[in-house]
Amino acid sequence: MEKIMFIETGMGIDVHGQDITKAAVRAVQNAIHFNSMPGLRSVLPGNSLDNMKVNVKLAVPCDKEKLDSEVVKEALPYGQVTIEVMDGGMMTTSGVVIEEKGDKNDLMYIVVASVEVGY
Template identity: 45%
Template sequence: MSSPKEPKISVVEIGMGIDLHGQNATVAATRACRNAIETNSLPGLARLLPNGDFSKMRIDVKLGVPLPFLNDVNVDVVQKQFPYGSVNVTIEVGGLVCSSGVVLEEQGDREGDDRAIIVVAAVAVRC
């Protein structure tokens, strides 16, 4: 819940990202963020921002990352998925780990490791 001084949430988008091979939580997280925002055009936001300045947007990203990979997400890389605004990333236990069905060492899988990492993202834009 927002405080009276805090900008109100104007947009919420949800995304999912997967790293099938390589067990890279940052790859899955960036894909989840891109999935949440890549097909959106929000021209009305300019009317809500001071002087229509997109740099004034506040973006809150909440990532659900599987526990074994919770500390492996590079937040700086995730923040760079957003071209405007100040981006705050929080990470909590979530997502899923499952078998990709095949180990492909040439794709970055460790020997004998066929885990796929699934990360979910909730992206809230405040104006």
């Protein structure tokens, strides 16, 4: 990325089911949910959202090999998206196991996201 215009951060949790992809998608959605960048198109090369680059950094506590990057990319409406996964986040108890919700144990997965937007 030549120029970073915005960095948005968020957190996502899968309370039941221990699904690292679900927590990551929620982290990305949390990062971008309350943002509007109406002037961004005017500074992008060619004034096109197709030229926007989005780099997503995900701090995950476990199951990196189970993270579906393509599903995470679908959470972003525009741009050329790249995903970078690193150690971080948190696992902590939810206090209960609910088998009907897919729980294998009482852990909830917490993922932290940084979404860099630029060109």
